[in-house]
Amino acid sequence: MATVRHRPEALELLEAQSKFTKKELQILYRGFKNPCPLSHQECPSGVVNEETFKEIYSQFFPQGDSTTYAHFLFNAFDTDHNGAVSFEDFIKGLSILLRGTVQEKLNWAFNLYDINKDGYITKEEMLDIMKAIYDMMGKCTYPVLKEDAPRQHVETFFQKMDKNKDGVVTIDEFIESCQKDENIMRSMQLFENVI
Amino acid sequence: MAAGVATWLPFARAAAVGWLPLAQQPLPPAPGVKASRGDEVLVVNVSGRRFETWKNTLDRYPDTLLGSSEKEFFYDADSGEYFFDRDPDMFRHVLNFYRTGRLHCPRQECIQAFDEELAFYGLVPELVGDCCLEEYRDRKKENAERLAEDEEAEQAGDGPALPAGSSLRQRLWRAFENPHTSTAALVFYYVTGFFIAVSVIANVVETIPCRGPARRPPREQPCGDRFPLAFFCMDTACVLIFTGEYLLRLFAAPSRCRFLRSVMSLIDVVAILPYYIGLFVPKNEDVSGAFVTLRVFRVFRIFKFSRHSQGLRILGYTLKSCASELGFLLFSLTMAIIIFATVMFYAEKGTNKTNFTSIPAAFWYTIVTMTTLGYGDMVPSTIAGKIFGSICSLSGVLVIALPVPVIVSNFSRIYHQNQRADKRRAQQKVRLARIRLAKSGTTNAFLQYKQNGGLEDSGSGEEQALCVRNRSAFEQQHHHLLHCLEKTTCHEFTDELTFSEALGAVSLGGRTSRSTSVSSQAVGSSSLLSSCCPRRAKRRAIRLANSTASVSRGSMQELDTLAGLRRSPAPQSRSSLNAKPHDSLDLNCDSRDFVAAIISIPTPPANTPDESQPSSPGGGGGASSTLRNSSLGTPCLLPETVKISSLRCPRLPPSLITP
Numbered sequence: 115m116a117t118v119r120h121r122p123e124a125l126e127l128l129e130a131q132s133k134f135t136k137k138e139l140q141i142l143y144r145g146f147k148n149p150c151p152l153s154h155q156e157c158p159s160g161v162v163n164e165e166t167f168k169e170i171y172s173q174f175f176p177q178g179d180s181t182t183y184a185h186f187l188f189n190a191f192d193t194d195h196n197g198a199v200s201f202e203d204f205i206k207g208l209s210i211l212l213r214g215t216v217q218e219k220l221n222w223a224f225n226l227y228d229i230n231k232d233g234y235i236t237k238e239e240m241l242d243i244m245k246a247i248y249d250m251m252g253k254c255t256y257p258v259l260k261e262d263a264p265r266q267h268v269e270t271f272f273q274k275m276d277k278n279k280d281g282v283v284t285i286d287e288f289i290e291s292c293q294k295d296e297n298i299m300r301s302m303q304l305f306e307n308v309i
Numbered sequence: 310m311a312a313g314v315a316t317w318l319p320f321a322r323a324a325a326v327g328w329l330p331l332a333q334q335p336l337p338p339a340p341g342v343k344a345s346r347g348d349e350v351l352v353v354n355v356s357g358r359r360f361e362t363w364k365n366t367l368d369r370y371p372d373t374l375l376g377s378s379e380k381e382f383f384y385d386a387d388s389g390e391y392f393f394d395r396d397p398d399m400f401r402h403v404l405n406f407y408r409t410g411r412l413h414c415p416r417q418e419c420i421q422a423f424d425e426e427l428a429f430y431g432l433v434p435e436l437v438g439d440c441c442l443e444e445y446r447d448r449k450k451e452n453a454e455r456l457a458e459d460e461e462a463e464q465a466g467d468g469p470a471l472p473a474g475s476s477l478r479q480r481l482w483r484a485f486e487n488p489h490t491s492t493a494a495l496v497f498y499y500v501t502g503f504f505i506a507v508s509v510i511a512n513v514v515e516t517i518p519c520r521g522p523a524r525r526p527p528r529e530q531p532c533g534d535r536f537p538l539a540f541f542c543m544d545t546a547c548v549l550i551f552t553g554e555y556l557l558r559l560f561a562a563p564s565r566c567r568f569l570r571s572v573m574s575l576i577d578v579v580a581i582l583p584y585y586i587g588l589f590v591p592k593n594e595d596v597s598g599a600f601v602t603l604r605v606f607r608v609f610r611i612f613k614f615s616r617h618s619q620g621l622r623i624l625g626y627t628l629k630s631c632a633s634e635l636g637f638l639l640f641s642l643t644m645a646i647i648i649f650a651t652v653m654f655y656a657e658k659g660t661n662k663t664n665f666t667s668i669p670a671a672f673w674y675t676i677v678t679m680t681t682l683g684y685g686d687m688v689p690s691t692i693a694g695k696i697f698g699s700i701c702s703l704s705g706v707l708v709i710a711l712p713v714p715v716i717v718s719n720f721s722r723i724y725h726q727n728q729r730a731d732k733r734r735a736q737q738k739v740r741l742a743r744i745r746l747a748k749s750g751t752t753n754a755f756l757q758y759k760q761n762g763g764l765e766d767s768g769s770g771e772e773q774a775l776c777v778r779n780r781s782a783f784e785q786q787h788h789h790l791l792h793c794l795e796k797t798t799c800h801e802f803t804d805e806l807t808f809s810e811a812l813g814a815v816s817l818g819g820r821t822s823r824s825t826s827v828s829s830q831a832v833g834s835s836s837l838l839s840s841c842c843p844r845r846a847k848r849r850a851i852r853l854a855n856s857t858a859s860v861s862r863g864s865m866q867e868l869d870t871l872a873g874l875r876r877s878p879a880p881q882s883r884s885s886l887n888a889k890p891h892d893s894l895d896l897n898c899d900s901r902d903f904v905a906a907i908i909s910i911p912t913p914p915a916n917t918p919d920e921s922q923p924s925s926p927g928g929g930g931g932a933s934s935t936l937r938n939s940s941l942g943t944p945c946l947l948p949e950t951v952k953i954s955s956l957r958c959p960r961l962p963p964s965l966i967t968p
Contacts, residue, residue, distance in 0.1 A: 254808035258808070
């Protein structure tokens with residue numbers, strides 16, 4: 115894997131495909147090419163694998179265990195499921211997340227939650243995601259994290275999202291419910307100034 | 310924070326979009342955008358050699374000189390570059406650290422100079438990468454040892470450097486340890502050496518058979534018996550000298566216990582003790598046997614020479630350090646000996662008048678044969694015995710002769726390897742400690758930020774900006790990210806102390822019930838159950854009370870009772886944990902009602918269901934949130950509204966606290 119040198123598409127092509135400017139793409143690529151400067155293991159340059167994702171995320175959330183969430187995130191970014199996130203995948207994902215429409219963002223979020231990508235979010239899938247998120251909090255939280263906190267959160271979520279109460283959430287239900295929720299709509303603009 | 314991943318912050322923040330649909334509470338707004346976020350190239354001029362790098366590269370490590378605002382002190386406005394009057398060759402390594410994250414140690418530079426450069430640029434030596442770390446440490450240790458040696462030699466060299474006011478003890482001790490300091494010490498040193506030699510020679514000569522004076526029947530007796538008085542006098546003189554020396558050393562030693570336990574003093578004691586024991590033992594036949602044994606210990610006087618000889622000390626140290634290898638050799642030899650002795654014993658069992666009377670008796674034969682000595686005092690007579698005897702002698706060559714050079718070379722290899730393994734373990738510990746420190750540093754930074762009121766709005770108050778440590782943009786965004794996670798899960802990050810207290814509070818239950826009563830009677834609902842945010846309501850109540858007290862000094866006694874509920878310093882941190890007025894909101898006086906709603910018996914009924922909504926688990930969650938939002942009317946968070954209003958309307962407290 116280390117000898118495979120993956121060269122990304124031309125800058126103009128990427129600029130056309132994504133919503134970033136050339137300068138932003140340059141900054142992103144420089145960071146991408148040097149993904150784990152502090153680790154003692156070799157990083158194949160040009161693509162990012164799951165281990166790197168996990169390590170990067172663990173740097174941002176030192177208190178908890180972010181490996182599970184990083185795993186789900188990796189699967190969401192790795193759209194062609196080849197085990198590595200290339201720069202194009204990365205830019206595609208980031209473009210949606212940072213510069214996409216609300217619809218696209220919600221789509222992406224739905225894709226993240228739908229672990230087996232079958233178009234339905236079941237309670238088990240949601241529970242996995244929720245547990246992964248709560249894992250990132252770590253042990254030292256206030257109030258003390260209870261065992262069934264993720265489960266309760268899932269229940270709340272399903273009551274809000276599952277309109278026809280059939281136990282699964284489809285993409286339409288999801289988007290509809292989210293669009294009704296002002297909080298969610300408002301927070302969708304939160305991360306736009308990131309670069 | 311390992312800021313090498315600063316470049317991945319956009320990704321981490323973008324990925325937080327995945328939490329948005331799950332958040333049960335509205336998320337905090339993002340920190341303000343800095344005007345110029347573009348990347349620029351900085352020019353660093355080090356003694357004429359220009360280095361250019363991206364600003365982002367240097368910003369990766371904000372706790373170093375180049376990564377922080379400290380470099381502004383070196384900024385030359387005329388030329389627009391940062392000028393450092395330092396070694397440009399060394400700077401190359403420093404800059405490469407920013408670029409690659411690994412600090413390499415230059416092979417041909419002096420390690421001291423490198424250290425100084427690192428200290429100047431704010432890099433800790435632990436950042437040296439693994440590829441160069443071992444060499445760096447070795448060279449550093451070498452240097453340190455050499456310096457220590459030089460210092461010692463210097464110290465030994467300068468005799469009168471001893472402070473004039475030093476006591477007799479200190480001077481005596483120095484004289485003993487460094488005989489070259491004064492002539493008296495030198496004389497003493499040689500005299501004791503001479504007497505040690507005399508004593509040893511006397512011990513040896515004592516046993517030589519002297520011929521009798523006259524031609525009597527050649528009754529050879531040892532000289533010691535012929536001239537008992539002479540030898541006794543010599544012995545006494547030597548022992549007197551040794552005793553005197555020992556007592557003087559004991560008197561002069563700076564730490565008597567340590568001196569008593571040291572090897573040399575033990576040798577001294579063992580050397581002179583037999584004489585004194587011999588003085589007090591009566592000369593009867595029973596005990597004289599034991600007494601003779603004691604005289605053997607006089608030979609230990611020869612070890613006193615090790616004070617005079619550096620080489621002996623090194624030899625002793627070497628033996629001590631390769632004790633494990635020697636032990637293994639001994640163990641394998643013992644195994645072989647036992648095996649062959651058993652075989653030879655059973656082979657020779659049948660013979661008459663055999664020497665191999667028992668297996669232990671056969672040990673002697675085995676050892677002599679395996680070491681190829683072959684005294685011949687014990688020989689096998691049966692054929693089987695001879696066969697096994699020859700096998701024994703052949704294998705002796707293998708068992709003894711082969712491992713010895715292997716062990717010698719192994720010894721040097723294993724010795725170095727052990728040292729390296731210990732070094733690696735120490736390095737690992739250091740590295741883990743560093744990682745833990747970095748993690749706790751991040752967490753602490755975040756908690757600190759929360760403590761200080763976490764400001765991000767530039768609009769609100771310059772005075773508040775002053776009391777908060779200046780955080781970089783990266784930190785701001787990172788903290789915002791952590792804050793979003795907290796809001797998504799309705800739990801907060803705390804430190805270990807608070808967490809263990811919270812655990813204790815949960816287990817006690819008494820405290821929580823009391824604080825429940827405060828807010829429950831206020832809110833009027835008994836359904837402050839174990840959903841995700843009821844305690845937040847309680848805490849908010851307490852915190853709110855605390856924060857209002859900080860604004861206005863009213864109702865101190867109520868606050869005392871509330872504070873008394875949690876008798877720990879944690880309330881201070883927790884009280885300000887959520888005091889984040891980071892929305893620059895223009896509050897209308899309607900918000901007052903909300904405050905009142907939360908703490909006191911609510912007058913506007915519409916607000917009570919608001920507050921009790923989150924406490925009833927999942928009771929029409931969607932409806933409640935919309936209800937809350939609509940009744941609020943302003944796009945802000947309920948708790949923050951409460952905070953800000955409390956800070957803004959100081960006349961609230963009395964109504965606040967009244968139950």
